[in-house]
Amino acid sequence: MTHDTLRLGAFFYATGHHVAGWRHPSSEADGGITLKRYIGWAQRAEAAKFDLVFLEDGTGIRDGDLRSSERTARSTHFEPVTLLSALAAVTERIGLVATTSTSFNEPYNVARRFASLDHLSGGRAGWNLVTSATDLEAANFGNDRIARHADRYERAEEFADVVLGLWNTWDDDAVVIDRASGQFSKPDGFRPLHHKGKHFEVRGPLNLSRSPQGQPVLVQAGSSGPGRDLAARTAEIVFTAHQTLAEAVEFYGDLKARLPRFGRAPGDLKVMPGLFPVVGRTESEARAKFEELQALIDPVVGLALLGRMVGGHDLSGHDPDGPVPELPETNGAKSRQQLMVDLARREGLSLRQLYLRIAGARGHSQVVGTPAQIADEMEERFRAGGADGFNIMPPTLPGGLDDFIELVLPELRRRGLFRHEYEGCTLREHIGSRPPAGFGPARA
Amino acid sequence: MTHDTLRLGAFFYATGHHVAGWRHPSSEADGGITLKRYIGWAQRAEAAKFDLVFLEDGTGIRDGDLRSSERTARSTHFEPVTLLSALAAVTERIGLVATTSTSFNEPYNVARRFASLDHLSGGRAGWNLVTSATDLEAANFGNDRIARHADRYERAEEFADVVLGLWNTWDDDAVVIDRASGQFSKPDGFRPLHHKGKHFEVRGPLNLSRSPQGQPVLVQAGSSGPGRDLAARTAEIVFTAHQTLAEAVEFYGDLKARLPRFGRAPGDLKVMPGLFPVVGRTESEARAKFEELQALIDPVVGLALLGRMVGGHDLSGHDPDGPVPELPETNGAKSRQQLMVDLARREGLSLRQLYLRIAGARGHSQVVGTPAQIADEMEERFRAGGADGFNIMPPTLPGGLDDFIELVLPELRRRGLFRHEYEGCTLREHIGSRPPAGFGPARA
Numbered sequence: 001m002t003h004d005t006l007r008l009g010a011f012f013y014a015t016g017h018h019v020a021g022w023r024h025p026s027s028e029a030d031g032g033i034t035l036k037r038y039i040g041w042a043q044r045a046e047a048a049k050f051d052l053v054f055l056e057d058g059t060g061i062r063d064g065d066l067r068s069s070e071r072t073a074r075s076t077h078f079e080p081v082t083l084l085s086a087l088a089a090v091t092e093r094i095g096l097v098a099t100t101s102t103s104f105n106e107p108y109n110v111a112r113r114f115a116s117l118d119h120l121s122g123g124r125a126g127w128n129l130v131t132s133a134t135d136l137e138a139a140n141f142g143n144d145r146i147a148r149h150a151d152r153y154e155r156a157e158e159f160a161d162v163v164l165g166l167w168n169t170w171d172d173d174a175v176v177i178d179r180a181s182g183q184f185s186k187p188d189g190f191r192p193l194h195h196k197g198k199h200f201e202v203r204g205p206l207n208l209s210r211s212p213q214g215q216p217v218l219v220q221a222g223s224s225g226p227g228r229d230l231a232a233r234t235a236e237i238v239f240t241a242h243q244t245l246a247e248a249v250e251f252y253g254d255l256k257a258r259l260p261r262f263g264r265a266p267g268d269l270k271v272m273p274g275l276f277p278v279v280g281r282t283e284s285e286a287r288a289k290f291e292e293l294q295a296l297i298d299p300v301v302g303l304a305l306l307g308r309m310v311g312g313h314d315l316s317g318h319d320p321d322g323p324v325p326e327l328p329e330t331n332g333a334k335s336r337q338q339l340m341v342d343l344a345r346r347e348g349l350s351l352r353q354l355y356l357r358i359a360g361a362r363g364h365s366q367v368v369g370t371p372a373q374i375a376d377e378m379e380e381r382f383r384a385g386g387a388d389g390f391n392i393m394p395p396t397l398p399g400g401l402d403d404f405i406e407l408v409l410p411e412l413r414r415r416g417l418f419r420h421e422y423e424g425c426t427l428r429e430h431i432g433s434r435p436p437a438g439f440g441p442a443r444a
Numbered sequence: 445m446t447h448d449t450l451r452l453g454a455f456f457y458a459t460g461h462h463v464a465g466w467r468h469p470s471s472e473a474d475g476g477i478t479l480k481r482y483i484g485w486a487q488r489a490e491a492a493k494f495d496l497v498f499l500e501d502g503t504g505i506r507d508g509d510l511r512s513s514e515r516t517a518r519s520t521h522f523e524p525v526t527l528l529s530a531l532a533a534v535t536e537r538i539g540l541v542a543t544t545s546t547s548f549n550e551p552y553n554v555a556r557r558f559a560s561l562d563h564l565s566g567g568r569a570g571w572n573l574v575t576s577a578t579d580l581e582a583a584n585f586g587n588d589r590i591a592r593h594a595d596r597y598e599r600a601e602e603f604a605d606v607v608l609g610l611w612n613t614w615d616d617d618a619v620v621i622d623r624a625s626g627q628f629s630k631p632d633g634f635r636p637l638h639h640k641g642k643h644f645e646v647r648g649p650l651n652l653s654r655s656p657q658g659q660p661v662l663v664q665a666g667s668s669g670p671g672r673d674l675a676a677r678t679a680e681i682v683f684t685a686h687q688t689l690a691e692a693v694e695f696y697g698d699l700k701a702r703l704p705r706f707g708r709a710p711g712d713l714k715v716m717p718g719l720f721p722v723v724g725r726t727e728s729e730a731r732a733k734f735e736e737l738q739a740l741i742d743p744v745v746g747l748a749l750l751g752r753m754v755g756g757h758d759l760s761g762h763d764p765d766g767p768v769p770e771l772p773e774t775n776g777a778k779s780r781q782q783l784m785v786d787l788a789r790r791e792g793l794s795l796r797q798l799y800l801r802i803a804g805a806r807g808h809s810q811v812v813g814t815p816a817q818i819a820d821e822m823e824e825r826f827r828a829g830g831a832d833g834f835n836i837m838p839p840t841l842p843g844g845l846d847d848f849i850e851l852v853l854p855e856l857r858r859r860g861l862f863r864h865e866y867e868g869c870t871l872r873e874h875i876g877s878r879p880p881a882g883f884g885p886a887r888a
């Protein structure tokens with residue numbers, strides 16, 4: 001750990017992270033397409049002093065089985081950068097992190113949109129860089145199949161360099177607005193980038209001056225070898241998933257050990273695993289809440305969710321009460337597939353038991369218990385060197401968020417593990433990091 | 445004319461449309477990168493009952509001469525869809541139209557972002573479809589030169605079809621949210637598009653349900669032959685530029701005559717030319733205001749602006765007081781180049797006289813006068829069948845907008861030419877059109 005308190009994200013996955021959350025009365029089931037719901041959630045998270053709101057994304061419906069899609073809330077949702085832009089206008093301090101894929105976008109457009117969000121929000125923008133991992137998404141962009149994992153990461157590496165380069169085409173003191181002399185920006189205050197690489201040729205400069213944070217905060221989630229190197233070189237936050245403390249500590253240590261190679265210190269990158277908390281005033285209340293959600297899972301939805309989680313396999317023909325079949329390796333998100341299969345083998349789970357296990361946290365840590373039990377789990381991982389904070393994944397929204405704010409945060413604060421007030425104004429100030437070497441503001 | 449009142453857009457080009465507007469005390473010179481300025485302008489335009497806010501866009505700095513860029517406010521500005529998303533959260537009724545190019549984007553992404561804006565705003569989104577026309581923009585996307593005009597339009601045609609198709613992959617009553625049965629959307633409520641064309645292969649469906657307007661309003665600005673056909677087939681608003689009443693009437697008549705070929709009625713497409721008004725309580729006050737702005741134009745900026753307006757020529761070596769040289773045809777925006785050259789030849793203007801002429805309106809109608817004179821001009825073009833309304837281009841922001849609202853709107857209302865209150869809630873209701881045939885809501 002590099003701070004003495006936790007960084008906390010509010011990961012909004014309308015209508016909550018549990019796959020059947022939308023069916024539960026503690027969710028606002030129209031949240032995915034209703035701005036006022038998100039405004040309510042974001043303002044509550046800000047009042048509770050969360051570091052950031054986090055939004056994932058996909059460039060298409062990721063469930064090939066439309067029968068299953070029709071039975072989940074996730075087939076329709078706002079595009080995240082537009083949504084966060086709207087939230088920027090009605091919040092003041094909380095960080096705003098959106099996912100955008102490097103696979104089917106152009107770096108100039110992505111650099112502009114996140115720099116624009118950083119300006120709109122007064123320095124609160126973050127970009128979660130991902131590669132797209134499903135054939136269904138590829139098919140919306142002229143490709144039958146998704147690119148190979150190594151090729152996706154090669155493109156992502158260069159994509160990140162171009163975006164970081166474009167954010168740095170303007171000096172931070174370039175805009176002078178001198179009406180008398182007619183000089184709007186200072187001479188040579190911005191300049192072309194002239195990037196020429198394997199995947200991209202980009203002249204620049206960006207048509208947007210340096211943003212309040214110098215540059216938006218870069219977030220990543222990849223945990224493969226190339227993913228870890230890319231993160232160590234360019235990211236300030238890594239969002240990750242681990243089932244056991246040992247795995248979390250191994251990952252954290254490995255990632256932090258890679259930083260010096262890129263001229264960075266351990267504090268420059270925060271590791272924030274996902275955490276799916278089901279909170280009760282007593283353990284049995286928490287268990288009952290969880291079982292209530294589990295009972296709402298439709299088997300069609302459960303098998304489809306599992307199929308996606310193990311890399312895009314169609315499991316709809318399998319007996320839910322049979323074992324997890326052998327799965328050929330896919331081009332999809334490798335780390336998640338392995339995580340799921342390992343879990344099933346380790347505990348001898350049937351397909352149904354496995355999908356019930358992941359329906360909430362989707363491979364992330366799941367804690368069902370009292371505020372003290374949840375705080376214990378967080379504190380243990382934090383103090384053992386497995387996390388700098390957590391990306392909180394409420395089972396339902398707003399119910400699960402309110403539970404965490406009203407029950408768990410007071411316990412964390414009692415232990416001195418979470419802030420009472422924001423220390424700064426920008427996302428980077430909240431997380432207390434520095435931009436990657438070579439990409440910082442010109443004056444730094 | 446197909447309505448008895450005018451449609452009016454508030455075209456926000458921070459810090460005002462006059463190229464030296466940012467130097468004038470009636471502008472907020474940091475507007476291009478300061479959200480609270482835009483919020484103020486948009487809320488004033490909404491209080492005045494404008495149909496829409498309109499934002500142009502470019503995918504790069506469009507002035508190759510960085511010396512000139514440094515002396516204008518336009519080198520740094522928000523990306524328009526993120527900006528309008530922020531404005532959606534703090535306005536209630538006014539339409540929100542942003543420009544996005546078909547040249548360097550993917551239709552799936554564009555369809556999502558505008559559908560998202562339509563959801564965020566409760567049915568107020570519009571997409572101004574353009575093709576990019578400068579080599580400098582192309583160079584940010586791996587191309588030395590911009591594609592030929594005909595190729596750009598071929599791509600734009602197919603792009604529009606894919607976007608309209610994706611917006612129609614969801615039935616308008618698809619989302620049912622039945623918690624008890626577990627059916628979130630109705631069976632077969634959405635479906636793939638399976639588009640396969642020359643430029644794009646897109647499977648669909650969109651991962652966002654049908655938006656409040658059924659689909660965002662499509663706006664176009666092309667006035668070439670292919671541009672007119674594309675507009676007649678797909679657009680609900682055409683933004684255009686004409687210097688003379690005769691040209692405006694010709695264009696209006698030609699465009700409306702093309703509509704029946706695509707199964708559409710004259711009222712389904714609104715022609716809204718740009719109008720650059722310099723308003724004074726007396727004509728001499730208006731003239732003085734205008735001359736004050738003109739005197740602020742730096743010759744470096746004037747020649748660069750003119751060079752861009754005639755298709756991307758470098759005029760920096762020419763004598764400002766010499767004649768307009770012969771210009772080779774470019775791949776750029778043909779119609780605008782012709783407009784400029786015709787104007788210079790017709791009136792025997794020097795380069796300086798020409799850039800002074802276009803520095804405000806950039807080829808659009810420019811009226812310097814009293815509220816009655818400006819209203820006369822608007823009423824004449826409206827009643828002669830040359831416009832359904834106007835896209836108002838304030839010389840400075842907010843000063844020029846306030847002048848129009850406080851002085852010209854009362855005059856238009858006295859004449860019964862502009863609304864006192866919004867009649868509806870969506871942009872489509874404001875402009876009173878119907879979506880293109882074959883692309884309408886399923887229930888229509």
